[in-house]
Structure formats: C-alpha cells, structure tokens
C-alpha cells in the first residue's frame with residue numbers, strides 16, 4: 284500500500300520528532316530547514332519539495348536498536364519508492380541521487396568532508412565513501428545530478444539547532460500543487 288501525500292506529512296510530523304542521526308536537530312527540523320533554505324534561495328518548487336521529503340525513507344524504515352545511526356544505506360531509494368506515485372521525476376531524481384551527490388562531492392573536493400559535521404562524515408562512509416573519478420563521471424551524466432547537488436547543498440546546511448523554518452503546514456499547498464500537476468501529466472499521457 285503506497286502512502287498518500289497526507290500520510291507523508293503525518294509521518295514527518297510524528298515520527299519526525301526522532302533525532303536526525305547525531306545532529307542536534309530532529310528529522311522534522313532537518314526537513315523543514317532544508318526546504319526553507321531552498322525556498323529562501325529562490326529554488327524551483329520541485330527542489331523545495333525534494334528537500335522537504337529527501338530523507339523520508341529514514342522514517343519509513345526507522346532505525347532500530349543495533350542499526351547504524353544513519354539508518355538504511357538505501358534510504359534515498361526507499362523514499363523514492365514511497366513518493367513515486369505522488370510526484371514527478373523532477374522531484375524524485377534529486378532524492379534518488381542525494382547520497383550519491385554527497386559521495387561525489389567528497390571525492391572531487393578534498394576539503395568537503397573536513398568542513399562537515401562528524402555525523403555527516405560518518406554518513407558518507409556508511410553510504411560507501413567518496414566516489415572514485417570514474418563513478419563521479421557516471422554520476423554527472425545522470426539526469427537530475429545537478430538538482431541532487433543543489434539538494435545536497437541545502438541538506439548539508441540544514442542541521443542547525445534553533446535555525447528558523449516555517450511550520451510544516453506552510454509547505455502543504457506547494458506539495459499538493461506539485462502532486463496534482465504530476466497526476467495531470469500522468470493521466471494526459473496516453474498508455
């Protein structure tokens with residue numbers, strides 16, 4: 284059974300109270316800060332909503348005792364499976380690639396990890412470590428890679444205790460608009 288968009292907002296609001304790995308914020312704060320940073324920077328609607336739901340896979344498959352603090356290493360794919368009947372590929376692609384984008388940045392920029400939190404450094408290692416150059420070349424050719432790098436940028440910044448962000452209800456109209464648009468496109472495309 285696939286979740287509805289309202290199910291996903293409820294999940295962010297309830298289970299999103301859990302701490303986000305070892306960062307000083309909750310999952311919900313992380314998602315809201317990420318989406319708000321994207322909105323304040325004037326990003327497109329699909330980037331804002333991708334930011335909001337990029338880690339929803341971590342709440343769908345929550346961390347259990349004994350698991351790594353960063354949850355399943357395929358949380359990006361788990362999220363996409365949950366979201367694929369709601370949003371367009373424009374929203375899904377950056378979510379699917381956001382962990383790969385971070386591994387790419389860690390591979391091409393020797394300073395990238397040094398400037399990140401210990402929790403984020405452990406996350407990169409948990410996801411498989413920095414990409415080697417041939418893997419980075421493949422990543423850069425993937426549709427949505429640029430958007431994934433944008434998402435990753437806001438994801439990295441959205442870890443600040445006490446940073447301002449609107450209430451979760453603020454993003455509902457935009458999310459519903461994007462979902463309705465994706466639904467329209469789906470029904471207009473002949474089978």
Ligand SMILES: [Fe+2]
Pocket residue numbers: 337338358359381382
């Ligand atoms: Fe993530």
Ligand SMILES: [Fe+2]
Pocket residue numbers: 313337338438
């Ligand atoms: Fe994240």
